Amino acid sequence: MADHNVRLRSLDGLRGVAAAIVLLHHLSMTIPSVSNGYDSPANLVPFSLAWWLVATPLKVFVAGPEFVLVFFVLSGFVLALPPLKLRSRPRPAAGATAASKGSQPREDPGAPNASSGYDWWGYYPRRILRLGIPVVASMALACVVITVFPHRSGAGDGSWLARQAHPDTSAHNLWTESLLIVDPSHPSVNPPLWSLTWEMWFSLLLPLVVLLALWSRRMPLASGALLTGISVYGYLAHIEAAQYLPAFALGSLLGANGDRIRAFVERSRDHRAATPVFVAILVSGPLLSICSWLLRPVVHGEGYDLTMAMRVPGALLLVAAVAFWPAAGRIFAARPFAALGAISFSLYLVHSPIVVLFGLDFTGSRWWIGAAFALLTSFALAIGMYLLVERPSRRLAGWAGKRGAAMAAALTRPMDVAADLDAERRLLVAERVLA
Numbered sequence: 001m002a003d004h005n006v007r008l009r010s011l012d013g014l015r016g017v018a019a020a021i022v023l024l025h026h027l028s029m030t031i032p033s034v035s036n037g038y039d040s041p042a043n044l045v046p047f048s049l050a051w052w053l054v055a056t057p058l059k060v061f062v063a064g065p066e067f068v069l070v071f072f073v074l075s076g077f078v079l080a081l082p083p084l085k086l087r088s089r090p091r092p093a094a095g096a097t098a099a100s101k102g103s104q105p106r107e108d109p110g111a112p113n114a115s116s117g118y119d120w121w122g123y124y125p126r127r128i129l130r131l132g133i134p135v136v137a138s139m140a141l142a143c144v145v146i147t148v149f150p151h152r153s154g155a156g157d158g159s160w161l162a163r164q165a166h167p168d169t170s171a172h173n174l175w176t177e178s179l180l181i182v183d184p185s186h187p188s189v190n191p192p193l194w195s196l197t198w199e200m201w202f203s204l205l206l207p208l209v210v211l212l213a214l215w216s217r218r219m220p221l222a223s224g225a226l227l228t229g230i231s232v233y234g235y236l237a238h239i240e241a242a243q244y245l246p247a248f249a250l251g252s253l254l255g256a257n258g259d260r261i262r263a264f265v266e267r268s269r270d271h272r273a274a275t276p277v278f279v280a281i282l283v284s285g286p287l288l289s290i291c292s293w294l295l296r297p298v299v300h301g302e303g304y305d306l307t308m309a310m311r312v313p314g315a316l317l318l319v320a321a322v323a324f325w326p327a328a329g330r331i332f333a334a335r336p337f338a339a340l341g342a343i344s345f346s347l348y349l350v351h352s353p354i355v356v357l358f359g360l361d362f363t364g365s366r367w368w369i370g371a372a373f374a375l376l377t378s379f380a381l382a383i384g385m386y387l388l389v390e391r392p393s394r395r396l397a398g399w400a401g402k403r404g405a406a407m408a409a410a411l412t413r414p415m416d417v418a419a420d421l422d423a424e425r426r427l428l429v430a431e432r433v434l435a
Contacts, residue, residue, distance in 0.1 A: 002217065008078075009079070009332075009333035009337060009338050010322050010323070010328070010329035010330070010331075010332040010333040010337075010342035010343075011074055011078065011322065011323060011332075011341075011343045012076065012337075012341030012344075013321065013322075013331075013332035013333055013334065013337030013338050013339060013340065014070065014337075014341070015070075015071065015074055015289045015341050015345075016337055016338070016339070016340030016341030016342070016343070016344040017067075017075075017332070017337060017340065018067040018068075018070045018071055018344070019340070019343075019344035019345070019347045019348045020062040020069060020340060020344075020347070021060075021061065021063060021064060021067045022068065022192070022348060022351075023064075023069050023347060023348075023351045023355070023375070024061060024062045024064070025062045025063065025064025025065070025067075025122070026051070026064060026351065026352060026355045027062075027355055027375065028053055028062040028159070029158070029160040029359075030160075030161060030355065030358075030359030030362075030370060030371060030374075031049065031050065031053075031158065031396045031430060032158035032161075032364065032367070033045075033049065033050035033097045033158075033300070033364070034049070034050045034053055034054060034158070035054075035158030035159050035160035036050075036158060036159055037050040037051070037054045037055075037364070038054065038159075038160070039159055039324065041055065041296050041297050042072065044314040048387055049244040051365065053295060054290035054293060055294070055296070055297075056294070057290070059290045059293045059294070060286045060287070060289075060290055063286070063289060063290050064191050066286075066289040066290055066309075066311050066314070066315070067289075067315075068195045068316060069244075069247050069289070069311045069312055069314070069315035070198075070315045071195060071314045071348075072195075072198065072199075072202075072244060072247035072248050072315070073248070073250060073312075073316050073319045074245050074251060074319055075199060075203075075248055075251060076202065076248035076249060076250060076251025076252040076253075076255070077126075077252065077254050077255045077319060077323065078208065078251075078255075079202075079203065079252075079256045080209060080210055080213055080251070080252035080256065081116060081258075082253045083117075083118035083206075083207075083210045084210060084213060084255055086117060086118050086257050089394075090214045095297075107265070107284065115325055118210075119401075120207060120404050121407070122401035122402060122404045122405035122408075123206070124204075124399030124402065124404065125397070125400040125401055125402060126201075126397045126398060126406040127203045127206075128168075128203070128375075129393060129395070129396055129397035129400050130198060130393065131180070131196060131200060131330045132180070132314075132383065133347055133389065133393035133396070133397075134345060134389055134390050134393055135178060135193065135196055135349065136178050136384065137181060137349075137389045138190055138193075138349035138350055138385070139174060139177060139178050139189060139193075141350060141385075142167075142190045142352075142353040142354070143169060143174070143189065143355065145318065145353045146167055146169060146189065146353065147169075149357050149372070150359055151164070151165045151166065151167065151356065151357070151360055152165065152190065156431065160364075161356065161359050161360055161363070162277050163362075164188075164191070164334035164356045164359075165348045165360060166188075167189045168188045168240070169189060173188065173189065174189065177189055177190060177193050178195070178301070179376060180196050180197050180199075180200040181200050181201065181204070182197075183216065189353075190349070190352055190353060191299065192348055192349065192352050193349075194349075195432050197426070198240075198245065198432070199247075200245045201241075202245060202248040205245075206421050209248065209249050209252045209304065210252065212249060212252070212253075212257035213249070213252040213253050213255065214251045214256060215259065216256055217256055217257060220253065220256075220257045220260070222318075222368060222429055223253055224250060224253055226430065227245065227249050227253065228250070228312060228313055229301075229395065230246045231243055231246040231250075231309060231312045232306065232312075234246070234309075234311040235305045235306070235308050235309035236302055236305050236306065237308070238305075238410060243309075243312075246312065246316060247312050247316075250312065251316070251317050251319065254316065254320055254323070257327055258324070261320070261324050262324055265278075265324050265325060265326075275327075277329070278321065278325045278328070281321045282315050282317075282318070282321040282325065282328050283318075283324070284314075284317055284324075285313070285314045285315065285316070285318030285320075286314065286318060287319035288310045288311075288313060288314030288317065289310065289311045289314030289315060289318075290309050290314075291307050291310045291314075292304060292307035292310065292311075292376060295307050335403045342386065343379075343382045343383055343385075343386045345361040345386075346381075346383075346385035346386040346389070346390050346392060347378060347379065347382035348384040349385065350378060350381045350382055351374070351378035351381075351387050353380070353404060354374050354378050354381065355371075355378065356371045356378050357374070358370035358371070358374040358377070359371075359374065381435070418424070
């Protein structure tokens with residue numbers, strides 16, 4: 001149990017690191033030379049700050065879009081674990097009698113159990129509210145920031161800030177961005193919400209993904225290769241659903257085959273090459289994720305799209321290393337990372353309008369002043385969002401999940417009673433025939 005708790009804390013810590021990297025990415029985009037360097041490698045001056053942050057392995061520390069894929073793999077891994085564990089438990093014997101059933105302690109209708117399977121009626125309201133309430137709160141905060149401090153843009157802002165300077169605050173766009181399942185092409189009020197759209201779609205499709213993950217236990221390597229191939233095709237064909245949804249499914253596949261992976265790691269721990277191999281996996285994940293930036297000067301067209309597709313296996317390797325290599329798990333389970341993980345969702349939701357606000361106020365050579373203010377303000381607001389919105393929304397989501405499960409149980413109970421009566425009638429008929 002202790003190992004399980006450390007593993008979960010390490011994944012929370014990794015989520016916190018990913019959220020911090022997304023924040024650093026957006027802060028770096030307020031530097032005009034970095035922003036322009038994203039548009040073309042020709043804009044990068046060798047050995048300048050922008051060159052170091054865009055065209056070298058240091059890009060890992062500001063690899064925002066790449067670490068969003070880490071969020072996706074983590075969500076697939078964590079959300080699929082409860083139903084996968086229930087499906088792995090032994091079911092009651094088919095010959096159990098009504099009397100033996102009656103001798104069992106009564107179960108909470110809102111709790112998942114091995115006999116009835118995972119509580120999907122409770123899962124959906126719980127998950128939708130868990131995502132939806134903080135998203136709506138973050139949209140409200142963004143609207144307040146934009147209204148009270150109107151955006152402006154100038155020639156020295158850089159291309160990224162110039163694109164953020166004119167958000168669409170129409171009622172239709174606010175509704176579209178907040179709804180999540182309607183995919184906004186380019187969210188403008190709170191741009192990071194683009195990833196929450198895919199989070200919501202995955203959450204709705206979770207039962208199908210769990211079935212796929214269970215099936216993958218027969219051929220885990222082939223299943224992983226198939227999902228990776230679909231993602232690669234998505235990048236080559238520029239189909240976003242094919243790019244992103246396989247990342248969630250790969251995380252679920254990782255969770256479904258976790259026992260095998262843990263057993264393999266345990267068997268390999270005493271081998272002299274084990275530690276170098278595990279370190280290589282841990283390091284290669286982020287490097288594979290940013291290889292498109294490192295190879296951008298020499299690859300073009302479909303070759304560049306192929307390097308972009310390496311973000312998905314890169315994210316998978318990083319999550320796998322943290323989840324299953326105890327040494328990496330202990331690092332990410334440390335208190336600083338755990339604290340960062342606790343506010344990671346709130347930090348991800350609130351930081352963008354703050355970064356844009358200060359970035360537009362402190363342009364050019366003063367970018368570092370705006371970045372410092374944005375960093376401090378983002379963390380302060382994230383802590384406030386966590387305490388005032390996210391934690392209460394979790395409690396409300398838990399209550400809604402229990403109510404949903406109880407309502408489903410009340411609706412299905414008459415059908416269960418009717419089925420039991422029908423079975424008893426058939427048993428009586430069979431006894432009379434045998435008599």
